[in-house]
Amino acid sequence: MRKATVPNIGLAKEQGKRTNPTLHLLLRQAETRCVLCHWTLSNNSRMIKSLCFFLISLLFLTSSYGQNKQEKKLSKSLDELIPKRLTEIAPGCVVLIVKGDKVVYKKAFGTANTELNISMQPNMLFRTGSMGKQYTAIAVLQLVEEGKINLQDSIQKYIKDFPSKGYTITIENLLTNTSGIKDYLSEISNPTKQKESYTPKDGVDYIKDEPLNFKPGSEYQYSNSNYYLLGYIIETVTGKTFEDYLKENVLDKAGLKNTFYIHPEKTIPDMPQGYSKFDGKIEKATLQEVTIMYSAGALISNADDIYQWHQALYNQQLVKKETLDKATTPFKFDDGAFSQYAYGWFVKNIDGSKTIEHSGSTDGFQSDEIYLPNENVFIVTLFNCYEADMDWQLLTNDIARLVIGKPLNNEVKVSEDILKSYIGTYEVNVNNINHKLIVTFADGRLSVEASNPDDRLPKVFLYAKSESEFYMKEAPLRFEFVKDTNNVFKIVTYNNRGKDAEWIKTQ
Numbered sequence: 001m002r003k004a005t006v007p008n009i010g011l012a013k014e015q016g017k018r019t020n021p022t023l024h025l026l027l028r029q030a031e032t033r034c035v036l037c038h039w040t041l042s043n044n045s046r047m048i049k050s051l052c053f054f055l056i057s058l059l060f061l062t063s064s065y066g067q068n069k070q071e072k073k074l075s076k077s078l079d080e081l082i083p084k085r086l087t088e089i090a091p092g093c094v095v096l097i098v099k100g101d102k103v104v105y106k107k108a109f110g111t112a113n114t115e116l117n118i119s120m121q122p123n124m125l126f127r128t129g130s131m132g133k134q135y136t137a138i139a140v141l142q143l144v145e146e147g148k149i150n151l152q153d154s155i156q157k158y159i160k161d162f163p164s165k166g167y168t169i170t171i172e173n174l175l176t177n178t179s180g181i182k183d184y185l186s187e188i189s190n191p192t193k194q195k196e197s198y199t200p201k202d203g204v205d206y207i208k209d210e211p212l213n214f215k216p217g218s219e220y221q222y223s224n225s226n227y228y229l230l231g232y233i234i235e236t237v238t239g240k241t242f243e244d245y246l247k248e249n250v251l252d253k254a255g256l257k258n259t260f261y262i263h264p265e266k267t268i269p270d271m272p273q274g275y276s277k278f279d280g281k282i283e284k285a286t287l288q289e290v291t292i293m294y295s296a297g298a299l300i301s302n303a304d305d306i307y308q309w310h311q312a313l314y315n316q317q318l319v320k321k322e323t324l325d326k327a328t329t330p331f332k333f334d335d336g337a338f339s340q341y342a343y344g345w346f347v348k349n350i351d352g353s354k355t356i357e358h359s360g361s362t363d364g365f366q367s368d369e370i371y372l373p374n375e376n377v378f379i380v381t382l383f384n385c386y387e388a389d390m391d392w393q394l395l396t397n398d399i400a401r402l403v404i405g406k407p408l409n410n411e412v413k414v415s416e417d418i419l420k421s422y423i424g425t426y427e428v429n430v431n432n433i434n435h436k437l438i439v440t441f442a443d444g445r446l447s448v449e450a451s452n453p454d455d456r457l458p459k460v461f462l463y464a465k466s467e468s469e470f471y472m473k474e475a476p477l478r479f480e481f482v483k484d485t486n487n488v489f490k491i492v493t494y495n496n497r498g499k500d501a502e503w504i505k506t507q
Contacts, residue, residue: 090385092120096303112272129360132299137344174226175343176331180212183223220339224296231295254312259301274364277387285364368396390473426503
């Protein structure tokens with residue numbers, strides 16, 4: 001399969017409309033006695049009744065005013081934060097924020113088309129990339145509920161000629177990105193099988209003969225191949241195209257009017273121009289061919305429809321509550337540790353607040369959605385540019401922090417002397433394979449890269465959380481510089497599952 005021009009980074013709710021319990025209680029009590037004044041009401045006590053309802057109305061007006069004041073303060077903070085950060089991400093964006101069942105913020109920023117000077121509009125449609133994986137996951141889970149698929153089925157039950165590779169690869173392994181199957185967009189290059197467009201079977205043939213990265217179920221590694229294969233399995237089970245099944249059983253059932261499977265031949269008037277940003281320069285993007293993305297991320301949507309989708313999920317319009325609960329619970333490994341990935345969603349946290357989320361990144365566009373179930377806050381951000389850093393996700397996280405009242409995490413300033421003390425080559429040996437990290441300093445900041453190409457870590461900037469702790473924006477990998485017993489620095493790396501490795505300084 002032709003490789004993507006950029007890597008597709010998967011690089012992630014409301015419980016239905018509920019009666020306000022305070023309002024419900026006051027109205028019920030007001031039928032018999034005034035809760036404010038303790039006056040008993042009767043049919044001929046019209047003046048007293050009117051006064052009581054006036055006082056109740058005044059109470060709600062005061063409460064509502066306070067809430068509006070809080071929302072205005074939030075809007076002001078967001079109006080300052082988003083334009084400031086947008087310049088590093090995209091020409092334009094749309095942001096939607098929901099608290100409870102109320103949309104408290106919906107705005108467009110910047111430009112939809114820089115050449116024509118067209119302003120971004122709140123209802124514009126975007127390619128959403130890997131955010132579409134949750135739609136594929138729900139389609140599979142519908143078939144599970146119908147008894148047509150079992151999560152522990154081997155994928156060979158549905159893809160007869162898929163090699164066993166010595167292990168059972170299950171449907172659940174595909175959903176949770178624990179299959180070990182290589183990512184066709186970033187890890188596989190087979191010129192003999194590359195085409196301009198693909199049938200689903202062509203895509204499966206491109207993927208199937210590659211060796212596994214690890215034993216299925218033993219590790220997590222994000223791979224678009226998993227969700228490509230799930231689309232093909234949906235077609236095999238239902239006898240319908242993935243697009244048709246998705247529209248009839250997922251999109252239409254959710255009531256989505258502005259979410260579509262991409263058709264490049266169709267002009268979409270409400271879609272902004274997509275851009276790419278490389279070396280600080282923004283240029284028009286060449287959009288990826290839809291048959292390459294397929295069930296791994298070939299949907300177009302807008303902010304309102306993404307929120308409508310969220311509502312449909314938690315109102316049990318698509319799958320049962322227990323099914324959705326399982327879909328948003330991280331995969332558990334045999335050693336008892338949990339992955340950060342469930343069935344089409346990442347399950348993480350922002351400064352201790354649980355999140356259910358997914359982002360999307362594809363040629364010309366990037367997107368993000370975050371649901372904070374404990375705070376009942378839902379956030380959507382849509383951008384009309386691809387950029388290699390994860391700045392769009394960091395902005396979405398900071399938007400979430402403002403909404404739930406947490407402080408923003410600004411990068412810590414570290415002195416040049418301390419930064420320069422970390423320069424060097426660090427090594428670790430894993431399974432008799434030597435790996436090297438090279439830390440360098442230039443223009444006031446640290447960079448790190450892996451010398452072993454198989455480690456897939458090109459030179460990237462490090463950002464400081466403290467004088468000794470750093471992170472990169474391209475992946476959830478953290479670096480801590482600590483001194484060993486000989487007073488020499490070593491690096492301890494941390495991934496999604498915790499401590500990853502200790503790298504000893506050799507130069």
